[in-house]
Amino acid sequence: MARFYKVGSTAAAIGAIHILTLLLGWYVQTDAGSITELAGYVFPESLMLSLIGGLMAGIGLLLGHVLKRLKSIKYSIGALTVIGGLMAISSPIYAYLQRILALGIKGYPTIGFFAAILTGVIQLGVGSLALLTPIKEEVVPATQAPAPTPPPAVTPAPAQPPIPRAPSGRARGATTRILPAPDLEEAVCSICYEPIPAGEAMRCMNCDAVFHRGCIEAWLSLNGTCPICKAVVVS
Numbered sequence: 001m002a003r004f005y006k007v008g009s010t011a012a013a014i015g016a017i018h019i020l021t022l023l024l025g026w027y028v029q030t031d032a033g034s035i036t037e038l039a040g041y042v043f044p045e046s047l048m049l050s051l052i053g054g055l056m057a058g059i060g061l062l063l064g065h066v067l068k069r070l071k072s073i074k075y076s077i078g079a080l081t082v083i084g085g086l087m088a089i090s091s092p093i094y095a096y097l098q099r100i101l102a103l104g105i106k107g108y109p110t111i112g113f114f115a116a117i118l119t120g121v122i123q124l125g126v127g128s129l130a131l132l133t134p135i136k137e138e139v140v141p142a143t144q145a146p147a148p149t150p151p152p153a154v155t156p157a158p159a160q161p162p163i164p165r166a167p168s169g170r171a172r173g174a175t176t177r178i179l180p181a182p183d184l185e186e187a188v189c190s191i192c193y194e195p196i197p198a199g200e201a202m203r204c205m206n207c208d209a210v211f212h213r214g215c216i217e218a219w220l221s222l223n224g225t226c227p228i229c230k231a232v233v234v235s
């Protein structure tokens, strides 16, 4: 989840830089006897496209903070950043085709023009990255050793009591049990953030966090503690 916010912040920063390129010279006009530098903001359509396009990434990020589901966060940040990136790219190209070429202005594009295209392309790339990042990857807690493969969805066999590890100093003696909570409805798993089908929730008796059976069993096979409150899980 944190990764999507990171991607979103990057995209928002790129979007802001793109908006700043409006202040740079986009084009140098050489046919009026004198040399005039035309900044990006003098083209009204480009001004709008770049402003909205650049802001889109920021809006996606804000929306991402409001949304709860990881999937919605991903699509909000990804899609808005991609759309904004496309607008950002089209802004200097539109200025060039519709203003410079169509009006027959002589001159050449300058650094701001290329900076505007480049920032648009980067924004598009960052947005696509957010869309292509598989959500499953986010499930692996950063502290967890790279497990070869998580145990395949264990059929609800008589749950063997998880073996408590030696409490490694932390959570001074707090213990908990993680038990089925069959009456829970519309719960969201604290490990993978996906909804838990009715009757399949497991609940930490210490902090009330709920999990998929598969998620918490995979976690407990590597750690003897609750992933949320760190209390040592005893049988």
Ligand SMILES: [Zn+2]
Residues within 6 Å of the ligand: 189, 190, 191, 192, 193, 194, 211, 212, 215
């Ligand atoms: Zn889960």
Ligand SMILES: [Zn+2]
Residues within 6 Å of the ligand: 176, 204, 205, 206, 207, 208, 209, 226, 227, 228, 229, 230, 231
């Ligand atoms: Zn807990």
